[in-house]
């Protein structure tokens with residue numbers, strides 16, 4: 001984990017060919033190859049679901065996109081900005097790409113509103129009243145205005161995850177990355193989070209979602225990417241992925257997760 005080991009380099013002359021461009025990206029943990037020469041192009045407005053067996057590299061891939069993990073080979077360019085392996089620049093990444101984690105990752109000692117305003121104040125240098133107004137707008141958007149003055153531990157899991165989504169939206173990201181956003185939730189809370197994500201998708205947000213929620217993938221995704229052993233094995237529209245997966249490993253996966 002080396003979030004500070006990256007910097008983003010503006011390459012405006014090469015913009016316009018995909019909001020997120022991943023070219024021949026490889027990553028090792030020690031000798032273990034977690035990502036093996038991944039290439040993907042994600043356009044603005046696309047809704048992409050990444051699925052695959054546990055340990056196939058899904059989380060590593062999206063953590064590389066926002067610079068939480070360092071890739072060793074290849075190139076990642078988001079909105080014309082290249083992520084390189086030089087030092088500093090994490091705040092630039094946060095401006096471009098919002099991230100929602102399985103375990104919410106809210107700061108427990110801050111109220112929900114303050115969780116939302118922290119980066120606005122520190123990164124965007126916004127004044128207190130303006131930051132509060134932005135936070136309140138997005139807390140209303142995820143329908144938890146009434147929780148704004150509480151601490152994360154006082155909220156249900158579904159409410160905490162909606163707060164985490166609001167916190168990411170406050171930064172007006174170009175794209176949102178979701179790393180198994182419903183996996184830590186009790187079943188009755190999964191829908192309220194998926195509903196928020198579905199409405200974001202309908203509004204045109206570019207989304208990359210690692211999830212086992214295949215109903216969401218069917219209904220919301222433009223594209224389903226299936227990963228196995230650090231590689232992209234399938235990449236296509238949900239209809240063809242679900243009705244006619246080309247690879248045996250994808251068929252075996254679907255047999256397990258689609259009931």
Ligand code: ADP
Pocket residue numbers: 001029032034052053054055056057058059060061
């Ligand atoms: P997925 O999200 O598909 O479950 P991950 O991207 O979390 O897979 O992990 C891919 C592989 O990399 C797994 O074999 C996992 O054990 C390994 N891995 C993930 N994070 C680390 C780490 N920090 N150190 C060593 N190995 C890791």
